Amino acid sequence: xxxxxxxxxxxxxxxxxxxxxxxxxxxxxxxxxxxxxxxxxxxxxxxxxxxxxxxxxxxxxxxxxxxxxxxxxxxxxxxxxxxxxxxxxxxxxxxxxxxxxxxxxxxxxxxxxxxxxxxxxxxxxxxxxxxxxxxxxxxxxxxxxxxxxxxxxxxxxxxxxxxxxxxxxxxxxxxxxxxxxxxxxxxxxxxxxxxxxxxxxxxxxxxxxxxxxxxxxxxxxxxxxxxxxxxxxxxxxxxxxxxxxxxxxxxxxxxxxxxxxxxxxxxxxxxxxxxxxxxxxxxxxxxxxxxxxxxxxxxxxxxxxxxxxxxxxxxxxxxxxxxxxxxxxxxxxxxxxxxxxxxxxxxxxxxxxxxxxxxxxxxxxxxxxxxxxxxxxxxxxxxxxxxxxxxxxxxxxxxxxxxxxxxxxxxxxxxxxxxx
Ligand SMILES: [Zn+2]
Ligand SMILES: [Zn+2]
Numbered sequence: 185x186x187x188x189x190x191x192x193x194x195x196x197x198x199x200x201x202x203x204x205x206x207x208x209x210x211x212x213x214x215x216x217x218x219x220x221x222x223x224x225x226x227x228x229x230x231x232x233x234x235x236x237x238x239x240x241x242x243x244x245x246x247x248x249x250x251x252x253x254x255x256x257x258x259x260x261x262x263x264x265x266x267x268x269x270x271x272x273x274x275x276x277x278x279x280x281x282x283x284x285x286x287x288x289x290x291x292x293x294x295x296x297x298x299x300x301x302x303x304x305x306x307x308x309x310x311x312x313x314x315x316x317x318x319x320x321x322x323x324x325x326x327x328x329x330x331x332x333x334x335x336x337x338x339x340x341x342x343x344x345x346x347x348x349x350x351x352x353x354x355x356x357x358x359x360x361x362x363x364x365x366x367x368x369x370x371x372x373x374x375x376x377x378x379x380x381x382x383x384x385x386x387x388x389x390x391x392x393x394x395x396x397x398x399x400x401x402x403x404x405x406x407x408x409x410x411x412x413x414x415x416x417x418x419x420x421x422x423x424x425x426x427x428x429x430x431x432x433x434x435x436x437x438x439x440x441x442x443x444x445x446x447x448x449x450x451x452x453x454x455x456x457x458x459x460x461x462x463x464x465x466x467x468x469x470x471x472x473x474x475x476x477x478x479x480x481x482x483x484x485x486x487x488x489x490x491x492x493x494x495x496x497x498x499x500x501x502x503x504x505x506x507x508x509x510x511x512x513x514x515x516x517x518x519x520x521x522x523x524x525x526x527x528x529x530x531x532x533x534x535x536x537x538x539x540x541x542x543x544x545x546x547x548x549x550x551x552x553x554x555x556x557x558x559x560x561x562x563x564x565x566x567x568x569x570x571x572x573x574x575x576x577x578x579x580x581x582x583x584x585x586x587x588x589x590x591x592x593x594x595x596x597x598x599x600x601x602x603x604x
Contacts, residue, residue, distance in 0.1 A: 248400065248436045252477070252537040253289055254551065255282055256505030258312035259445065261477065262290060266437065267398040271303040272328075273443060275317030278366050283319035289536070291325060298325040303395060306333040307429040307445030309367040318373035327382045331374050332395070334428045335388035335412055338371040339363040344378070344386055345371075356409060358416035362425070389430045391454070394463050400436035403467060405458045406451045414450070426480055427451040433469055438544035440469070442495055444479035444486070452479070452491040459494060472496035474546065475539065477503070478520065482512020482530070487519055497523050499546075501537060502530040 249264040255276035263271040272290075276282045290299045304321065306314050321328045337345050337359055349359070377383035387393070393404040407428045415424045429445025431452070447455070459471055476497035479486030481504040500520045502512050512530065520528055529537055535551030 246399075246437070247540050247542040248439075250441065250475075250539045250541075251289070251293075252501050252503055252531055252539070253286065254505075254531040254535045254537075255286060255316075255503070257481065257507040257511070258282075258315065258505070259307070259481075259503045260286055260316075261443070261503070262293075263434070264293075265397055265400045267400070269302040269397045269400075270300060271305060271395075271402075272301045272320065273305045274307055274313040274445070275320050275370075276315055277312045278315030283316035286316050287320055287323050287326065290320070298327060301326065301328045302330060302397075304328045304331045305389075305430070305432075306331070306370065307389075307443075308334055308425055309336055309338075309362045309364065309428075310425060310446065311364065311366045313445065314370045315366055318369040321370075321373040321377050321383075328374075328377050329383055331377075331383060331386045332389055332393075332430075333371075333374070333386065334407075335359070335390065336367075336415070336428065337361045338368045339365070340368040340371040340375070342375055343371050344375060345388070348388070356412070358409075358413040360412055360415040360420075360428075362420070389428070391430075391458055392461065392463065394465060394467075396465075400434065401465070401467060402432050402434045403463055403469070404430045404432050405455045405461065406431040406447060408454050408458075411451065411454060423448045423450065423485060427454075429479070431455040433473065435467070435469075437541045439475070439541050439546065440473045441475040441477070441539075442473040442497070443477045446480040446483075446486070448480060448483075448485040449488055452486070452488055456490060456494060473498075475499045475501065476520075477501050478512070478516070480511075481507070481509070482516045482520075483509065484513040484515055487516050489519060492519055492523055499527040499529070499548075500524045501539075502528065502532075504530050504532050506532075 245268075246266045247264075248266055251262040251264075253260045253262060253276075258277040259274040260276040261273040263273070265271070276286055290301075293299070301320075304317070306317060308314075320326055335345070335356070337343055338361075345359075374383060374386060378386070389404065389407060391404055391406050391408050395402045395404075407430065411427050415428055418424045426446035426448045427450045429447040429451060430443070431445075431447050432443045434441045434443065444451075459469070471494050473495050474497070476487075476495060476499070478500050482502040487500075497520070500523075504511050517528060529548070529550065531537060537551070538549040540547045540549070
């Protein structure tokens with residue numbers, strides 16, 4: 185049957201159906217009622233979504249803003265504290281493209297001025313965390329004022345850790361050594377920043393440290409001396425290198441956010457044994473957090489049940505891109521889902537994820553989602569209204585994964601559109 189004949193045939197049957205309907209007043213009334221209900225549901229759904237997901241507060245002076253930057257497989261997180269200070273945690277993989285994207289992202293946050301990074305934190309020496317940090321530190325318009333880094337010696341000839349040992353600033357018996365070029369480049373860049381006078385000091389990560397400013401504090405619960413010792417005396421397994429990642433609790437604006445680098449099981453266990461550590465600044469942590477930056481890109485050795493039982497995240501963020509490790513694993517997502525439900529966001533799916541917290545209220549902004557990736561902007565609001573509508577109707581019948589996913593996508597699209 186040709187296309188024209190199919191269309192004609194369909195048109196005829198629609199006409200017949202219309203004639204049939206118009207001859208049956210009861211059916212017509214029901215059709216109108218159903219249509220009316222659908223329209224009302226659409227409106228209600230859009231209003232509900234709008235109210236539940238108000239746009240982020242923006243650059244309000246008192247807000248805490250955390251940017252989980254989409255850097256593919258790797259980590260890079262930029263934090264803007266309420267008092268104007270900033271912190272960069274890790275600097276993505278080693279790649280010219282990624283380095284440019286990362287520096288552009290930071291520079292775009294401060295148009296027409298240079299970027300001050302008050303604290304630059306390197307969690308561990310792996311390339312997917314320190315890869316582009318040298319480009320960030322070396323950039324003329326980015327000023328790194330203070331560096332926190334692993335207490336691990338590099339292959340860089342003038343590594344300042346040697347001085348720290350000689351002058352007694354670091355007092356310990358085991359000193360791990362990682363000889364990769366990418367780590368040496370980072371240490372070299374920090375040294376240059378010190379020589380130029382922009383960076384004023386370097387600290388070596390250790391549990392018990394506190395970094396703070398007016399209105400915020402970050403308490404560090406890992407690594408221990410033992411974890412450095414394991415890396416120094418072991419065979420430098422992936423786990424040994426990952427476990428020097430600091431596990432840090434950020435407290436600010438009535439919320440707590442937990443950062444983990446690539447912490448694996450040993451680091452999580454060390455953290456658990458230190459949860460009640462007294463930092464001496466009247467800081468008492470209840471043990472649970474609002475947001476968890478998931479360890480090791482959602483790898484299976486991280487986010488173990490005993491750890492999650494203590495930190496009980498409400499939201500989980502996974503910084504991940506294309507990879508051959510299977511990150512994030514289904515098992516890890518299952519474990520996280522026991523606490524977060526649907527509130528698990530990955531940079532691979534959402535792009536850049538920006539969390540703004542003001543007076544305890546959390547607002548999420550996602551760069552992209554499935555709906556916006558495949559549809560022109562002018563159709564997105566219409567389509568998402570239908571999706572929300574279908575989602576709400578469907579959810580009364582079955583609260584399945586597909587329904588939840590549809591609803592989440594609609595909400596994310598609405599957020600993005602309302603922020604543009
Ligand atoms: Zn990593
Ligand atoms: Zn790692």
